[in-house]
Amino acid sequence: MAETYPVLQEAEPFYFEGNDIGILVIHGFTGSTQSMRDLGEAYAKEGYTVCGPRLKGHGTHYYEMEQTTYADWIASVEEGYQWLKERCQTxxxxxxxxxxxxxxxxxxxxxxxxxxxxxxAAIDIPDMAALQNERETRFLDAIGSDIKKPYVRELAYDKTPVKSVKEIVMLMEKVRNGLHKIQCPALIFVSTEDHVVPPGNSQMIFDNISSRQKRLVQLDNSYHVATLDNDKELIIEETLRFIKRS
Incomplete structure (x- = not known):
């Protein structure tokens, strides 16, 4: 039986019941719901129903993350989606x-x-793909808290399990191969300087999805964790405008 760890403070999933428009808010790899909570609260304040699931193995300890697969992370998101489906039309x-x-x-x-x-969004990170055949190393240094704004920290693991890196590489490949299936409107945010995900990923997404209505918005004053960085308010404003129009 795998050992379990308590959920860290601020890493708990969040749910806000509002109107019949739901927003599913998903945090990142080795991170936690803390990185998305400000966005979630801002959307809830506008009356929307919001769900921020905690991805399995996240927000506890990297030993626990090491035991999870990308299928577990998908299942966590699907669960949040079902919670919204029971309450929302859109x-x-x-x-x-x-x-x-x-x-x-x-x-x-x-x-x-x-x-x-x-x-x-991550669909192709060559540095991670290069670790597919790594057998010797169990943990890498942390990738969290790539934030330009001083004194702001992301609640993320201080080690990254190599096994988990192999899982995200498989997930990225799966998603990359299916981009053409996406037809819904898309508002894509990209930080011009990002030390975790190469900014070209967002252009690749923009180019390969089949959506007729799609827009790429550059974030010039934030690094990777833009939801906690200088452009956080811009993301919130643009998203709310996009939701009202879609």
Whole structure:
């Protein structure tokens, strides 16, 4: 039986019941719901129903993350989606980093999703792909807290399990191969300087999805964790405008 760890403070899933428009808000790889909570609260304040699931193995300890697969992370998101489906007529999905990858996955597999808002979404990270055959190393240094704004920290693991890196590489490949299936409107945010996900990922997403209505918005004052960075308010404002129009 795998050892379990308590959920860290601020890493708990969040749920806000509101109107019949739902927003699924997905955090990133090795991170936690803390990175998405400000967005979730801002959307709830506008009256929307919001769900921020905690991805399995996240927000506890990296030993626990090491035991999970990308199928577990998908299952966590599907659970949040079902929670919204029971309450809402219309569902939007947004996510940061691997949360953006999972946002794309949901759009590929649930054509009824109204629209998506990926933020620095990951579909191709060569440095991670290069670790596919790594056998010697168990943990790598942390990838969290790539934030330009001083004194702001992301609640993320201080080690990254190599086994988990291999899982996200498989997830990215799966999602990359299915991008053409996406037809819903898409608002894609990309930080011009990102030390985790190459910014070209967002252009690749923009170019390969089949959506007629799609827009790429550059974030010039944030690094990877843009949802906690200088452009956070811009993301919130643009997203709310996009939701009202879609």
């Amino acid at each position: 569902i939007f999905v947004t996510g940061l980093s691997m949360g953006g990858t999972l946002t794309l996955y949901m759009a590929e597999n649930h054509p009824d999703i109204q629209a998506i808002i990926p933020i620095n």
